[in-house]
Amino acid sequence: MTSAQTAEQAPQADAARLRLDVWTDLGCPWCYVGIHRLRRAVDDLGVADRVELVLRSFELDPGASAEPLTIPEIFTRKHGLTAQDAAQAEARIQKLAHAEGLPFTTERLHANSFDVHRVLQLANQHGRGVDFFETVQQSYFAGQINPYQHDSLIAVAVETGLDGDMVRDVLAGHGYADQVREDETAGRRLGVTGVPFVVLDQRYAIAGAQSAAAYAQAIAQVLETR
């Protein structure tokens, strides 16, 4: 096996199942909706036992400060919009999220997501990655938590079955930083320039959030080829 293959494979690969690798970041609203739809597609097809979903790290803003800004502040400072413009800009994704039954508010924070990814990598290693990330996503987009505070992140991790002391130790040090970087390197090798980005069976790619029906069709199509 080449080093490239190693970097592109997540820890708990199960060859008998169809691998769905999803590059994602916490602050990405399209990832929030897209992952939800992807999971719905798997459920709708009734193939949950034939599919393995693996979330991979991708930082949209690796240079972001550890100190959070509000989303309206980000729109104003980085994109030159007013707070009202920011609310209007998010109206479409908010509507789509609500249509999926997902909470969504502009009253959320933005900061450096590297530590979230480090805990995601830890969770992946313990088979809790999807549960952890979806719980963080939902609480974050609901405006219920500041995921950039370690205590909040630890609380979510514990809620999804991880040991709190283990998570605290990781966050206090540099644990799983290499795994985050490896995912990002693997993503670049694949040509991932934005998220969500789904790779099915390490051969087929779906760029950007799709409808649940489109995800379902793609999954069914790839399952037929195996």
Next chain:
Amino acid sequence: MAMIASTGEGHTEAEATDRLTGETAAEPHTTPADVPTIAALIQLALDGDTCVPGQRCD
């Protein structure tokens, strides 16, 4: 089939979408042995909503 855009070898987005919707019958010419570094993926869809570094996500 459509290849990943960054390779510069790909077909059009429309063709990729056609593949997703099943309107084309082409079979992938790659096998797992062909893609040890996954330099080229078969694109099933390209046009989803995406967040890109440095750009707005709306």
